[in-house]
Amino acid sequence: MAFWLSTRHLTLSPRSLGALLSSSRRHRAAASTRTKTTYTSPNMPLHISDGQDKAQIDEEVEVLREQNWNLERESILVKTYHFKTYTKVTDFHQVVAVRSKSKNHHPEMITTAGSLTVRWTTHIPHGLSAKDTFMARYCDEQAKVIGTVKQNEAQRCDPGSTAS
Numbered sequence: 572m573a574f575w576l577s578t579r580h581l582t583l584s585p586r587s588l589g590a591l592l593s594s595s596r597r598h599r600a601a602a603s604t605r606t607k608t609t610y611t612s613p614n615m616p617l618h619i620s621d622g623q624d625k626a627q628i629d630e631e632v633e634v635l636r637e638q639n640w641n642l643e644r645e646s647i648l649v650k651t652y653h654f655k656t657y658t659k660v661t662d663f664h665q666v667v668a669v670r671s672k673s674k675n676h677h678p679e680m681i682t683t684a685g686s687l688t689v690r691w692t693t694h695i696p697h698g699l700s701a702k703d704t705f706m707a708r709y710c711d712e713q714a715k716v717i718g719t720v721k722q723n724e725a726q727r728c729d730p731g732s733t734a735s
C-alpha cells in the first residue's frame with residue numbers, strides 16, 4: 572500500500588514528514604481494525620515505548636521491514652536468519668548475546684540446526700524502543716559478516732546429515 576513507502580528517498584521538511592508519518596499510522600490503525608489482523612501485518616500500528624522519539628522509531632522500523640524484519644503484536648521485531656552450518660548458527664547466537672549483555676537489552680533467541688530466530692522488544696516502558704531498533708540493525712550487520720544463506724540452502728537436521 573502507498574502509505575508503507577520508504578521516506579528515505581523523499582525530501583521532506585520535518586513538519587511534513589511528521590504529518591506523513593502520523594497519517595501513515597492512522598491508515599495502518601484503520602486497516603488493522605478493518606482486517607482484524609493480529610500478527611505480522613504491514614498495516615499494524617506500532618506500539619512505541621513512552622519517552623521515545625516516535626517518528627524516529629517509526630522510520631527505523633520501516634527501514635527494518637525492508638530488511639525482512641516483521642512485527643508481532645505491534646511491539647516485537649522478529650526475524651529468522653538461515654546459515655549453512657550449525658557452527659555459524661551458534662557463532663551468531665554468541666555474538667548477539669555478548670552485545671546484548673553490554674547493552675543490557677536481551678533478545679529472545681530460538682536456534683535450530685540451520686537457523687536462528689531473534690525477537691526484540693522493550694518490557695518497561697512496554698513497546699519498541701531505540702534499543703530494539705539498534706540491536707536489530709546490529710543483528711543484520713553481524714549476520715552479514717558470518718554469512719547467511721537462503722532457507723533451502725541451510726543446515727538441516729535430517730537423519731544422516733552431519734551438522735558442522
Ligand SMILES: C[C@H](O)[C@H](O)[C@H]1CNC2=NC(N)=NC(=O)C2=N1
Binds near residue numbers: 677678692693
Ligand atoms: C532492569 C533491566 O534494565 C531491564 O529489566 C532490562 C533488561 N533486559 C531487557 N531486555 C529487553 N529485551 N527488554 C527490556 O525491556 C529489558 N530490560
